[in-house]
Amino acid sequence: MFRLGVHISIAKGLVNSLIEAEGLKCTAMQIFIRNPRGYARKKLADQEIESFKNKRRSININPLVVHGSYLLNLASSDEKLRKKTISLVKEDLKICNVIDADLYVVHFGSNTDKKIGIKFMRESLGEILTGYKGNTVLLLENTAGEGNKLGSNIDQIAKSIKGLGKKVGICLDSAHLFAAGVDIRKKSVLNKFLQEFDSKIGLNKLKLLHLNDSKYGLAEHKDRHQHIGNGFIGRSGFKTFINHPLLCGLPMILETPSEKEKDDIKNLNKVKYLKIK
Ligand SMILES: [Zn+2]
Ligand SMILES: [Zn+2]
Numbered sequence: 001m002f003r004l005g006v007h008i009s010i011a012k013g014l015v016n017s018l019i020e021a022e023g024l025k026c027t028a029m030q031i032f033i034r035n036p037r038g039y040a041r042k043k044l045a046d047q048e049i050e051s052f053k054n055k056r057r058s059i060n061i062n063p064l065v066v067h068g069s070y071l072l073n074l075a076s077s078d079e080k081l082r083k084k085t086i087s088l089v090k091e092d093l094k095i096c097n098v099i100d101a102d103l104y105v106v107h108f109g110s111n112t113d114k115k116i117g118i119k120f121m122r123e124s125l126g127e128i129l130t131g132y133k134g135n136t137v138l139l140l141e142n143t144a145g146e147g148n149k150l151g152s153n154i155d156q157i158a159k160s161i162k163g164l165g166k167k168v169g170i171c172l173d174s175a176h177l178f179a180a181g182v183d184i185r186k187k188s189v190l191n192k193f194l195q196e197f198d199s200k201i202g203l204n205k206l207k208l209l210h211l212n213d214s215k216y217g218l219a220e221h222k223d224r225h226q227h228i229g230n231g232f233i234g235r236s237g238f239k240t241f242i243n244h245p246l247l248c249g250l251p252m253i254l255e256t257p258s259e260k261e262k263d264d265i266k267n268l269n270k271v272k273y274l275k276i277k
Contacts, residue, residue, distance in 0.1 A: 003062060003251035004271060005029040006264045014044065014052040014099070022059045024264055030065040030105075030253045033095055037070055039088060041095075049099055056100075063102035063251050065208065066136075068092055074124040075109025075117035075150055082124060085109075089128050089138070096136035103208055105139045105171050108151025108160070117150045121160040129167050139171040139207055144179035144223040152180040152221070154193075158200040170201065173210035173255075174241055175226070178233055181219035185237030187244065194246050209252045211242070211271060227256050227263065228270040239274045248275075 005028030008017045014031075021029045034041035056064065072085045089106060096104045109124075111117025128138065140161065145152030151160065161168050174184060183189045197203060213231030215224035229235040242248060256267045 001027070002248075002275060003028040004254075004268065005061070005065075005251075006254040006256075006258075006268060007031070007067070010042070014048055015055055018052065018055045018059060018061065021061055024268060026061065026268070028063055028065070028251045028253060029061050030067055030255070032069075033066055033092065033099075034069055034088075036067070039069060039071065039084075044095070044099070053100060063208070064100065065103045065105060065251075065253055066092065066096050066099075066101045068104065068106040070107065072106055073109040074106070075111045075121045077111055077113070077116060077120070082120060086124050086127055089124075093128070093132065093134055093136055093138065097134040101136050103139050103169075103171070104136050105141050105208070107141050108143050108149060108156070110148040110150060112148050114150060114156070117148075118156060118159050121150065122164075125161065125164055125168060129164055132167055134167075137167055137169050137207060139169045141171040141173055141210065142176050142180065144176045145181075145221045146179075146223050152176070154196050154200050161201070161205070169205045169207040171208040171210060172206065173212060174233060174238070175210075175212035175214040175231070176223060178214045178218060179216055179220055179222055181221075183218055184241045185233060187240050190241065190244050190247075194244070203246060206250065209242075209247060209250050211238070211252050211254050212256055213238070225256055228254070228267045228274075235270070235274060238271070239276075242271065242274060243276045 005026035007030040010017045010031050076082045143149040143151045150156050212225040213233045215226045216222040217232050254267050
């Protein structure tokens, strides 16, 4: 079954986020469990978590994805920030397991020195996953390669996670891929990219797609999301991307702008319309 959802706020509580997902006819969803541009986190009461699990079962939301804070940096040369990131990711994973989240997404870190950055990524991930027995799988999300961000090409992704086991995987964001220089509008480019991904990382590591159109052009290395079909990827580009035989079975989450009331439903409907049944 095709799984599609959108990022939803938990500002009005966990259960309300599910009611919103239900209203949007989502079959998957993504939430933040702490302030995305900070570290603060709302305490979740046991009763709220129980109600959330019951409601989720009744409306069948799978997967449940949690997105980590944007301030996390697993690759930082600043030891204090790196250590803080490691402990926050560990804490997030604990909460993810309490609320039965299937996937936890964190962006690749950044470092002015790519080689050292990748080394820190590996070490940080190793520390997080050593002895980790939870069910939530940690996913690293590719970046547009803006500034000093790592994770905008297959080699960096491969080096960061090689040999780290089954509890780590990859989330690919369409806008980030495009901004990083992969022309996902063309089937031949996608074929080549996915072939390389398979040989260096393994397609079994690919667990989730973020669907966003891009406000900037191909290889501009800027991370700005646009409504589906209204950006540089465009409608026919998305049709090619979401129907690719190696991608069409993956769960898909929209992180498109949500400024007006109908934005989410419009974007979800566009994806449904473009998806070949
Ligand atoms: Zn994303
Ligand atoms: Zn983005």
